Amino acid sequence: MAATEKTPMRLIVFLMVLWTSLCSAEQSLGExxxxxxxxxxxxxxVNQTLAESETQIAYELKGRIGQMLAEGKNRQQIETALVARYGEQIRYQPPFSLTTAMLWILPLALLLLGVIAVWRQQRASTRSY
Incomplete structure (x- = not known):
């Protein structure tokens, strides 16, 4: 009789452990x-991540990300699929490439040219006196 009393308790403990692990797996997918x-x-x-935004498309994309995770896809596969659909501008921090390098270099080059032009103008005006 003691063995049959322990079996339901073991089953309950097993089901509790199983439930806890399933809940933590779901939470992990959500995270x-x-x-x-x-x-x-x-x-x-403008200038919002999918996590911050409350637009309709943001909700749809968050759901799609969750669905892809549930299908077993990893972060890289999900980002690749979304970039293929929406273009590189969907990345909040795009990877370094020639295009992104130009976005950093061009303003700095223009600033440098402006400083050189002002310096030369100042130098020319002081020589004329």
Whole structure:
């Protein structure tokens, strides 16, 4: 009789452990989805991540990210799929490339040219006196 009394208790403990592990796995997927959404730009809003935005497309993309995670896709695969669909501008911090390098170098070069032009103008005006 003692063995049959322990069996339901073991089953209950097993089910509790199983439930806890399933809940933590779901929470982990949610956390992963949030982390990915925080690195992607909302195509419908200005300067907001998918995680921050409350637009319709942001909700749809967050759901799509969760669905892709549930399908077993990793962060890289999800980002690649979204970049293929929405273009490189969906990345909040795009990877370094020639295009992104130009975005950094061109303003600095223009600033430098402006400083040189002002310096030369000042130098020419002091010589004329």
């Amino acid at each position: 992963q989805a949030y982390a990915i959404a925080a690195q992607l730009r909302d195509p419908a809003s």
